[in-house]
Amino acid sequence: MRGYSVLLGMLLVLIALPVRASDLTAQLTRFFQVRDPQHAAGMKVVVRTPEAQWPACEAPRFTLPGNSRLWGNLSVAANCGENRRYLQVQVQVTGNYLVATHALTRGSSVTASDFRLQSGRLDTLPARALFNSNGLNDAVVLRDILPGQPVTLSMLRQPWRVKAGQKVVVIASGDGFNASGAGQALNNAAASQWVRVRMGNGQVVSGRVDDDGNILITL
Incomplete structure (x- = not known):
């Protein structure tokens, strides 16, 4: 028992x-x-x-x-x-992620048609993998990408909207006023990125690049 x-x-x-x-x-x-x-x-x-x-x-x-x-x-x-x-x-x-449709070489510019969505395990992907092709038109490839390879943010960059040494227009705005002046960019920057500019009087300022290539400063 x-x-x-x-x-x-x-x-x-x-x-x-x-x-x-x-x-x-x-x-x-x-x-x-x-x-x-x-x-x-x-x-x-x-x-x-x-x-x-x-x-x-x-x-x-x-x-x-x-x-x-x-x-x-x-x-x-x-x-x-x-x-x-x-x-x-x-x-x-499990879900959709972005892969290259064909071999992409370093330094080349790409469009959304260079990529496609593939279904699979998302948790096994490399860090900062991309899940759609939004904003990739004219992006520049930073390293060779193989066909079918998952695409990560570190593999691409946006094209430079401003390059170091380029003459640029700086637009400063504040409460009730706007002012502009010319200067020289000190670093490369894509749209919406920060850039340092040396003004005509030697002063160095920092601002964001707009879509037109102007440098915006908010005071």
Whole structure:
């Protein structure tokens, strides 16, 4: 009879384990889906931490550092009152990302037609991968890109709107006034980037490049 009770207890433990694992995974999945609703449908969470280190309560409160990534390998705090456990999880996400349609050589200019969307695992992509071709017209390739290779922000740059040594117009504006003057750009800059300008009197100022190549300063 004693042996039967022990065996029954062991069977009940084995039966209960998948339920608890399923519950924790479901709670973590809901937590990450709320955090990234755009990819909620294709999301899967895998708990890497051994079960012996899981939180003891049935409904832990999950928290992440403010600068955490949306996907991939993450450490999430599971809080049960004053008790805190850290869980190592892998957040898997499927969606569309940008790849090159053909070989792109360093220094060449590109258009949106040089890229296409491909479906796959987003959490395994390189850092700063691109998910659409918005704003890529006339971008300059910074290194060779192979056909089908995921495209990242570090592989491209916007064309220079202003180049070092170029004569530019500086427009300063403030509360109720506008003034302009000529100067010489001291560095390369694309539209919306900062550029330093040496004015005719030798003073160096900084401003943002507008779409027309003028340098805007707000006082």
